[in-house]
Amino acid sequence: MNKFLGYQCSICNEEFPFSNDLYTCPKDNGNLDVVLDTATIRRKYEISDIISRREESLWRYLPLLPINDPGGEGTPIRTVGFTPLYTPVIIKNALGLRDFWIKDEGRNPTGSFKDRASAIVIARAIEINAEIIVTASTGNAGAALAGLCAAVGRNAVIFAPKTAPPAKIAQLLVYGAKVILVDGNYDSAFDLTIAASKEFGWYCRNTGYNPFTAEGKKTAAFEIWEQVIQGESVNQKPISVFVSVGDGNIISGIHKGFKDLLALGWLEHIPRIFGVQSEGSAAIANAFMNSLATHRGKLKKVMQMIGSRIFLIRSLRKTNGTTRF
Numbered sequence: 001m002n003k004f005l006g007y008q009c010s011i012c013n014e015e016f017p018f019s020n021d022l023y024t025c026p027k028d029n030g031n032l033d034v035v036l037d038t039a040t041i042r043r044k045y046e047i048s049d050i051i052s053r054r055e056e057s058l059w060r061y062l063p064l065l066p067i068n069d070p071g072g073e074g075t076p077i078r079t080v081g082f083t084p085l086y087t088p089v090i091i092k093n094a095l096g097l098r099d100f101w102i103k104d105e106g107r108n109p110t111g112s113f114k115d116r117a118s119a120i121v122i123a124r125a126i127e128i129n130a131e132i133i134v135t136a137s138t139g140n141a142g143a144a145l146a147g148l149c150a151a152v153g154r155n156a157v158i159f160a161p162k163t164a165p166p167a168k169i170a171q172l173l174v175y176g177a178k179v180i181l182v183d184g185n186y187d188s189a190f191d192l193t194i195a196a197s198k199e200f201g202w203y204c205r206n207t208g209y210n211p212f213t214a215e216g217k218k219t220a221a222f223e224i225w226e227q228v229i230q231g232e233s234v235n236q237k238p239i240s241v242f243v244s245v246g247d248g249n250i251i252s253g254i255h256k257g258f259k260d261l262l263a264l265g266w267l268e269h270i271p272r273i274f275g276v277q278s279e280g281s282a283a284i285a286n287a288f289m290n291s292l293a294t295h296r297g298k299l300k301k302v303m304q305m306i307g308s309r310i311f312l313i314r315s316l317r318k319t320n321g322t323t324r325f
């Protein structure tokens, strides 16, 4: 079944057909959104077909993902996602909430949320016969790519700033990745991966660049939908989702998941999404709050300033979420 219609640019909204080496909009370099064939999916599947699947990982949502099954049975790539929810009563009572859940992404095989994106990117790499996958990373994204590539016999090349934590570099090496330390910051490493990808034909996993990373991250929204929203006690009640901002792509990925469910008619309302940043590192929160206090023209300028984070700002605005409380 072809579940995948093509890409749509986040800036100019133009649609593009599927292509192996298209990562961003050729016209304005905007991020591309994968457009699922929701009509076909809806004709073939009902909610019960999805939530009755036995696999307790993100692969239970394969019918809603733009990739084929990558295989790898019996390896860690089959254990990514479908992470547990905790309901800590002490915190719930302290906050005065009726319902409260914490989703434990540390259960993923290399210990972070980044496994979701890497799993889907690797599935894509297998489909297009890409033997080498490259990414820029200061830690978790590289570890996720390295660990899951090791699981399925693909080669990972990680460009990491030389200031990256030694423990994270060690994790990359333990997984057998080729690690290139860059005499510069993350942006320098990012640029080098793009150049290497073009020069050597390597498949590039970079977050905020490869559209399939968001397709992995959206599976967390599917799980929240299945584990919480499908639950009887909150089915008719709105929920809010609090997400650490990171580089901005986690929130936009989760928003994409809820949008897909809404398009399928399987979700009534998209939950409010709240971005969480620490006060000492609040660039996105500041941009968002400034944008709320200004007019549309200035908002566009702010969005351009923060590049790929356009998805994030839109996700927060469209769900009536925020970054400050």
Ligand SMILES: [Zn+2]
Binding pocket: 009, 010, 011, 012, 013, 014, 025, 026, 027, 028, 029, 030
């Ligand atoms: Zn465009």
